[in-house]
Each structure stands twice: as C-alpha cells, then as structure tokens.
C-alpha cells in the first residue's frame with residue numbers, strides 16, 4: 164500500500180516537473196519572440212531592413228495554440244504568427260532575421276528566399292523534384308500572404324482533405340499523407356480581417372461541409388487604425404457568428420471565447436476544442452479577445468496616433484507576457500529570479516542570432532564587392548579614364564552596407580567609364596546570372612515534375628474510331644481518369660449530382676462516389692481555395708468554375724496564392740490545382756467572355772490552356788496531371804455538341820505545353836489564334852481560298868507558356884504576313900501574342916506588311932446572335948482585314 168502511494172506521489176512529482184518545464188519553455192519562447200519583435204523594429208528604424216510587422220502581444224495565445232498542433236496538422240495564417248512558427252520549430256530566430264533582411268539565400272531564409280516581407284513562414288511540402296513529402300509526420304505551415312484574409316480560402320481545402328482521407332476508400336492507402344483524416348487545419352486571422360468576404364465564405368463552406376478547421380481570431384481591437392466598431396457587427400465576431408453555432412442534428416461550428424493573457428485558460432479551452440474537432444470534424448471558432456499590440460501595427464506608423472492614452476495604458480497592464488509571468492509566480496512554478504534569468508538569456512540569444520543573420524546576409528555581398536573592386540582596378544589600369552573608374556571603386560568601397568544592386572550599378576558604371584573590354588564585363592554577366600537565379604527562379608517548377616518535361620504522346624485513332632459529341636469524349640475521359648487515379652477529386656457547382664451543366668461528369672458520381680465527385684455551394688472563391696488546400700495535401704483536385712466569366716470571383720486566390728506559391732517558397736510548396744472552366748463564343752455579357760488578357764497577366768506561375776476541342780482538352784488534363792504544376796483549362800462552351808473522333812489512348816496521350824499546332828497549311832498569311840474562334844477563322848480561310856488567298860492557321864493551344872519552340876516564326880518566315888485573332892478586348896491576349904512573336908521571336912524582321920490584331924470590341928459581348936456577330940470578330944470582318952493585308 165505504502166509503495167503504491169509513494170509511486171503515485173513520484174508520478175505526481177514527475178508530471179508536475181514536466182508541466183513546470185513545459186510552462187517555463189513556453190515562457191522562454193514568449194520572451195524570445197518578444198525580443199525578436201523589439202530588435203526587429205530597431206533593424207528597420209536603423210535602415211538595415213525595409214519593413215517590419217511583428218507578433219508582439221500575440222505570443223501567449225500562439226504558444227497555447229502550438230501545444231495542440233500535432234505532426235500532420237496544417238496551419239494557414241498571417242503575418243502575426245512568428246511565436247507559433249518558433250514554438251512549432253518550423254522557424255528559428257536566425258531565419259526570422261534573415262527574412263527581415265530579405266536574404267535571398269534559401270539556406271538562410273528557407274521560408275521565402277528573401278522574397279516575402281517578414282513573418283511569412285513555410286515548411287517543406289515537396290522535394291526538389293516535386294514529390295510530396297510525408298506530410299503526416301511533419302508540422303505543416305502553408306506559406307503566408309500579405310493580402311488580409313487570403314489565408315482563409317485555402318484553409319477550406321486543407322481541412323476538407325482530412326474528411327476525404329477519412330471517408331474515401333481509395334485514399335486509405337496514402338498513409339504518408341494522412342492518418343485516417345485526423346489532421347486539423349489551424350487558421351489564424353486578425354479581428355479586422357474578418358470583415359472580408361473571404362472569412363465569411365470560408366466559415367460557411369466549413370460549417371456546411373463539416374470539416375476539421377480551427378479558426379483563431381487574434382482580436383486586438385484594430386485593423387491598423389480602424390477600430391472594431393467599424394469592422395464587425397456588434398463589435399464582436401463571436402457574437403456576430405452566433406447563428407453558425409452547431410446544434411444537435413444541424414451543421415454549424417463550435418464557438419469559444421478566451422482571453423489572450425490567460426495562458427492556463429487558453430490551454431484548457433484549446434485542448435478540449437481541438438480534440439473535438441479532430442474527433443468529430445466539426446469546425447470551430449476560437450475568439451481570442453483582449454489581445455494587445457505593444458509596438459503598434461507595423462514599422463510604417465505609430466499607434467499613438469489612433470489609440471487613446473487609456474487604451475495604451477490598458478495594453479501595458481494586460482500584456483500577455485506580463486500576465487503569464489504573474490501567473491507563473493502565483494502558482495509557484497518559478498520565482499522572479501528564475502524568470503529574470505530566462506529573460507536575460509533570451510535577450511542575449513536573440514541579439515546574437517540577429518547579428519549572425521546579418522553577418523551571413525552581408526558576407527556574399529561583401530565578397531562581391533571585393534571581386535568587383537579587383538575587376539574594376541584591372542579595367543582602370545587599362546583605361547584612359549583611370550581616375551573616373553577609381554572614383555567608382557572608391558564610392559563602392561565607401562558603402563557601409565552595400566546591396567547587390569549597388570554592386571551591379573557600380574560595376575556597370577565602372578565598365579562604361581573604363582571603355583575597355585575586360586574581365587569586368589565577364590564578371591557583370593556572371594553576377595547577372597547569379598542574381599537572376601536568386602530573384603527569379605521557381606515561377607514554375609524546376610525539377611522532374613515540370614509540365615514542360617511531360618513527354619508528348621500523340622493521340623491515336625483506330626480505323627473505325629467513333630464520332631462522339633465533345634461532352635461524351637470528356638465524360639469518357641473523366642470516367643477513365645477516376646478509374647485510374649485514386650488521388651483525383653472533382654467538384655464545383657452542379658458538378659456532382661447532375662455531372663456538370665454540360666454533362667462531362669454525368670453518371671460519374673454514382674460510379675466513383677460522393678467523396679470523389681461532388682457538388683459545392685455557389686462560392687467560386689472557396690471552390691478555388693478548396694482546390695488549393697487539397698492540392699497542397701497531395702491530392703489532384705479538378706475545381707470547376709462553371710462559366711469563365713465567373714472566374715473573377717475566384718481569381719484572387721489563383722493570382723495571389725497558386726500563381727505565386729512556388730515562387731514565394733522557392734519551390735518548397737506547390738499547389739498542382741487544375742481549374743476547369745468553359746468560355747468563349749457564346750452570347751451575352753456574362754456568358755461569352757474570353758477575358759484572356761486579364762487571365763494570363765494575373766496567372767503567371769500557372770499554365771493556361773485554351774483547347775480548341777474536347778480531345779485536346781483531355782490531352783492537356785493528362786499533361787497537367789502527370790506534372791505537379793497548376794493549370795487552368797478553358798473548354799469551348801460551344802463545342803460540347805460538336806462531333807469529334809475518339810482517340811484509342813484517351814487516358815494516356817498528352818498535349819505538350821507551349822507547342823502550337825498548324826491546323827491549316829497555307830502560304831500567304833499566318834493567322835495565330837486559339838479556342839472557339841478557330842472555327843470562324845477556318846470558315847474565313849475557306850472562303851478566301853476561292854479568292855486565291857492561302858491562310859496558314861496556327862492554334863497556339865496554350866497561352867502560358869507560349870510557343871516555346873517558335874513554331875509561329877517559322878510560319879511567318881514563309882508567309883511574311885501575320886494576324887493575331889481572338890475574342891478578347893483590344894490590347895488583350897492578341898496583343899500579348901503579338902508581343903511574343905514580334906519582340907521575343909524577332910518576327911518583325913520577316914514582315915512584308917503591317918501585322919494586325921483582330922479582336923472583340925472593348926465592351927462586353929452583347930446578347931443574341933447579332934450581339935455576338937457585332938461584338939466579336941466575324942467571318943466578314945476577318946476576310947476584309949486579310950484581303951487588305953494582301954493588297955498592301
């Protein structure tokens with residue numbers, strides 16, 4: 164009996180010590196993080212860094228949150244979360260400063276290679292060849308973004324993936340991606356940013372779908388200077404969301420309120436709350452109130468301008484670290500002296516790490532300076548303008564904190580004034596190349612999983628190949644895809660039950676299951692976000708935008724998140740989402756759009772495919788699915804009922820990216836175009852044949868990338884006349900193609916007559932047959948312009 168009591172006492176002692184150690188470790192991280200904020204601000208104010216935004220005042224809630232963030236979980240948050248990144252071990256203090264200095268070396272800032280402003284952390288999701296890592300064993304922090312609430316849409320997909328992994332039989336085999344769907348997505352957001360539609364659409368999508376999403380609101384009462392009363396109904400996001408509260412037998416969310424300075428209280432609530440989410444997949448909102456912001460919003464301003472003296476005083480008194488310290492002492496977990504030691508040690512540690520980060524940042528630039536000075540000294544010795552070159556050298560040497568751009572400017576200037584060809588020229592080229600790699604790599608994937616490296620497999624046709632409607636080709640294609648690829652999921656408005664508005668998925672939900680092919684609400688923004696999150700978790704989502712005109716609702720996450728993801732993480736993360744839509748040549752302001760200029764200019768970093776028919780579309784889906792890259796495929800709205808020959812290798816042939824196809828041979832004029840309008844151009848070309856004008860029609864197939872092998876130039880060399888035709892506005896994608904061929908391919912050298920663009924009108928297309936005829940290029944207009952070109 165006695166020994167059992169002793170053992171119990173020993174166990175209690177052990178667990179007390181363990182608890183005590185954990186609390187003190189948390190206190191240590193809180194102090195480290197605060198010091199990083201304080202020194203970070205100084206680095207900006209003294210000019211070593213350009214901008215800083217810090218997590219001071221939010222340390223303790225993030226420590227409490229991090230306690231329940233397990234390997235396999237996902238985080239999608241914003242710029243305040245440095246403490247969370249430190250607590251999870253995903254970021255170090257030194258990396259924090261490297262990012263603040265914009266250090267482009269991935270060894271120093273692995274999160275963003277100096278490309279992001281500070282406090283945008285990212286863990287590694289894929290290897291250099293695009294293989295998804297064992298995410299189930301990692302703490303997964305998705306790369307942050309600056310636009311407020313931009314982290315929300317993708318959190319829907321990150322959480323939804325757990326639901327699919329838990330319920331979809333075909334996904335059970337992927338144990339490196341999920342442990343039976345137990346992973347929770349932790350999203351964080353500022354109180355003011357909950358005003359964004361992104362927040363509301365996300366909450367609704369999560370509540371309707373019942374997915375394991377934990378949303379933490381850091382409520383510090385302000386969005387820069389604008390207080391809550393102008394941001395949120397009733398001045399409280401948890402009050403405003405009350406109608407979302409889940410009840411027995413309903414969908415909905417759980418809502419919790421906690422205080423940011425109450426370490427123990429938060430730990431208790433977060434532990435139980437997260438546990439429940441993990442078990443039930445019911446999403447939850449954790450409204451963290453009474454958060455402070457000791458240094459104000461960012462280094463760009465001072466909060467004394469908009470906070471009252473009372474508020475500032477309250478913030479000082481209720482500082483979460485101060486309160487945590489009081490709690491530790493009250494509960495006899497440590498005394499004042501022990502805590503002061505921690506504070507002193509952490510201060511010193513942060514200072515040293517900061518200094519190290521600066522040294523590492525400076526070193527390669529200083530080496531460049533040495534190299535440049537030596538090369539310019541050599542050039543000076545050979546030059547008539549020796550003194551001027553030496554002056555350039557002196558100016559460069561004088562800079563205390565030179566940047567790479569100072570080095571390049573000095574070198575360029577030195578070379579120009581020296582006026583001699585020397586080693587300096589070679590050095591300039593070498594450094595240019597180095598800088599190009601540092602600042603412009605990874606817009607697209609650079610490893611083995613690049614869509615550009617997918618081998619071309621031509622479509623094959625049996626002698627008796629059947630002729631099917633376009634939509635039937637796609638329907639068979641998707642059926643085969645879902646039979647062959649367990650990671651494929653497809654969703655969108657009307658895509659599940661009825662199999663999309665044009666029947667591409669007709670009957671496939673019944674066959675392949677509701678966890679793989681399903682309907683969504685009308686919410687393009689979070690349909691895209693859902694796709695992004697699923698793609699980041701290793702699945703292969705096809706997310707549908709019902710009509711191309713409605714892409715605009717979902718464009719923000721594509722342009723800000725998908726298109727920049729590989730670039731902003733230097734290849735650490737990618738979201739190989741396929742967006743499927745249908746567009747071009749129908750009628751009416753919102754059902755005929757072809758805003759390709761807008762699309763290609765906002766989606767650099769994605770592939771943009773414009774197939775002329777459904778067979779080509781299938782080949783493009785195949786190519787994209789063999790890569791780990793994201794793409795948008797725009798099917799021709801008026802092509803679903805046109806007959807096409809069915810290839811025998813439908814699920815394996817590929818259409819290469821960036822390779823145009825000559826769809827009509829000719830000798831007089833090269834016509835460059837894509838999509839539905841090719842049929843109109845072909846009609847014009849047939850009629851022109853009778854007038855003795857021979858047109859060569861080229862389908863570019865993909866706008867991003869564009870004609871990588873300069874097929875169009877070869878045609879132009881033969882015809883010496885060229886017209887670019889599409890349905891976009893003047894100056895849109897036709898102007899883009901014009902620029903590519905004229906400037907990039909050097910097409911201007913082969914022109915006999917002025918090149919032309921023939922485009923839609925500047926206004927949206929009018930409704931009805933006449934509306935279409937007079938709004939978009941028509942056969943007669945095309946013939947007129949081409950005949951004019953022949954007469955010139």
Ligand SMILES: Cc1ncc(C[n+]2csc(CCOP(=O)(O)OP(=O)(O)O)c2C)c(N)n1
Pocket residue numbers: 243309310311352353354355356357381383385386387460
């Ligand atoms: C879409 C967008 N609009 C405006 C901004 C500029 N901005 C940056 S932070 C911010 C306030 C955000 O406040 P809150 O969500 O409460 O977060 P806090 O900074 O207070 O933690 C604003 C307006 C932005 N980054 N993105």
Ligand SMILES: [Mg+2]
Pocket residue numbers: 353354355381382383384385386387
């Ligand atoms: Mg705020």
